[in-house]
Amino acid sequence: MGKENLLKRLAALGFPLLEAEKEAEVNLTLADLVKSHEMKLWEGFPVALANSSEKGLFDYYKTEGYLRAPSDKLNLGLLVLFSLALYKTLGLKFSWADRLYALFKKKDLRQHYERCLSALRNNRDFAVQGDVMSVQRVKVTFNNYFRQTQAHLDDLLSAKEAMGLEYSLSQVFSPKQKELFLKKLRNEKLTKTEKEYFSRVVKKRVFALANPELHRLSQKLLQHL
Known part of the structure; x- marks a missing residue:
């Protein structure tokens, strides 16, 4: 005992x-x-x-x-x-x-x-x-x-990163736009209506986010906030 x-x-x-x-x-x-x-x-x-x-x-x-x-x-x-x-x-x-x-x-x-x-x-x-x-x-x-400890730490970091990404996407896209963004990222099939909306609205925002000059200016601005 x-x-x-x-x-x-x-x-x-x-x-x-x-x-x-x-x-x-x-x-x-x-x-x-x-x-x-x-x-x-x-x-x-x-x-x-x-x-x-x-x-x-x-x-x-x-x-x-x-x-x-x-x-x-x-x-x-x-x-x-x-x-x-x-x-x-x-x-x-x-x-x-x-x-x-x-x-x-x-x-x-x-x-x-x-x-x-x-x-x-x-x-x-x-x-x-x-x-x-x-x-x-x-x-x-x-x-x-x-190994168990490291795996647990990796899981925590992954969860933290996922939460950060989720929050950032919510600041830029509406719920519907965010859904389409993630579906496109995962190569999931979009309906005809979703494709049209993605090309007309979401795609423009993605191009803006990917602009390196905009990214540089955003980082510079953050230094003064």
Whole structure:
């Protein structure tokens, strides 16, 4: 039951992607992830860390505060450093990554980070506290998460662009004219009446909009508004 509860909470941190929870719940969930000692869950730690940190919900010291055993506190640090090494290996730059790395000043922890980098760059499985972490599975898990995130972002941008286009068309064309403009753009068949109206009215506006000099003057005018 405890594991099922943990998995449900991890769903909010990238397993799969859902909305993040409250800050306290996020840090507690990450602490429980560390305490689970389950390698397959640990392999997904970079996903949970990136997702929660990007949303400003991860606090290293608060997460550490939920851990009592010194070994768990150490594991948290090792997993964070492993995650940072993964991001660097994949060429990802997060605004919070350097600040997080700066928390680890001990030489042995910095050496652990360098070993992580070497293992990740050479696709060599890595030992963490006596267990073996599959570098390949870590990369696959994170790349799947990153692709989903990027696809979601692309969808949002597409929707935003579509809304902007819809608004702009509404400023220039009447509803009927806009409908014909889009139908023509999509190569949809027009009725005889629609063709005549398009040629008589809409086409003239399209030519005006496509005029480069008009576009240049409009841009110049906008600079003074």
